[in-house]
Amino acid sequence: MDTEAQSLGAAEAAGSGDAPDDGSPSCSIARALDVIGDRWTILILRDTFRGIRRFSEIHRDLGIPKAVLTERLGRLVETGVLERRRYQDRPPRDEYRLTDMGRELSPVLVGLMRWGDRWLAEHGPPTVLVHEPCGTEVELGFHCRCCGQDFGPTEIVGMPGPGARPGTGGVPGRRTPLRSTV
Amino acid sequence: MDTEAQSLGAAEAAGSGDAPDDGSPSCSIARALDVIGDRWTILILRDTFRGIRRFSEIHRDLGIPKAVLTERLGRLVETGVLERRRYQDRPPRDEYRLTDMGRELSPVLVGLMRWGDRWLAEHGPPTVLVHEPCGTEVELGFHCRCCGQDFGPTEIVGMPGPGARPGTGGVPGRRTPLRSTV
DNA sequence: CTAACAGGGTTCGGATTCCGAACCGTGCAG
């Protein structure tokens, strides 16, 4: 039988997803989810990527309760994903803009979008993303700088990195013997 | 001033994120979030990618309440992201495995992981993903099949696709005039 | 045969969080 596993976080295969000692998860996915792991938060970010940046605009667009929007925007600003910036003085109005940190979430958003396009869109993609200079549809995928190749998840393996915690699964520095089961 | 916007879903810039007429959102990101837009759900998927596939293993690994795990696994099976498969008969034991649909979420998971590595990992990435054939670290990014180039989010624009709803923002078929503000 | 145990759940209060509607304060504009 195939008891082999597949990539993604092999280094802490036996650890709990949560706080082993210092209160923060030892997995980058879990840590990322502590910041943006919430439906509303992701939709707010989608809006800011689309240029919808003001409290009232986001509120109108999403139908999100104001109290929740206030809380989510505050948290995003606090963690540095968005910044609050005054864009006019009379009357004073602020908008919420993506920081570099926020902008680097684009692969996650695009990944969700492509997946929804592929598996959940009855009538085809509502929106198509194209490479502006040439108008071709954008691809999102894995790439190897060494081989120059594109490839799928089956060719990926995980191994402990510099931030691996002792006692959370893998022997530090040694490659965890995982292979794809795809 | 720059009132220009950035990619991602331009086609429904004025629409609500939710159900315009048939009860399902007209944005693929929102639709995707209806299926996997939950912290626990994503952590469960992370585990299945790592080869943790049994109820008790996931329960132990995440510390998730059993009732919640039962509900999430049921929903994932129902939507086709996971499948429940018997892997031994005496005693009867099942495991939850990724389907093709589930496996195609890998860019989202990897995107979250890279982002967490880059912005939230104090001591460096807990886990490193490498291209198995050559051992080089995996890159995740946008690619243009036409130009053969890799590029960032600033070179992406959104336009209405075949599944765009009338009255949700853009004129169908016409490119929405968005540019990056990065 | 009986006891003990693991896997995979279900049930049940109590604590959080979410939600929608109403209200509030500031700064214009008429």
Place this chain on the structure above:
DNA sequence: CTGCACGGTTCGGAATCCGAACCCTGTTAG
């Protein structure tokens, strides 16, 4: 002075989440 838009806060009630306890099936030990 009145009205209005923006960006919130406050406030119950409803939905979720949580941990602990319990349950059923099938297996292994004595």
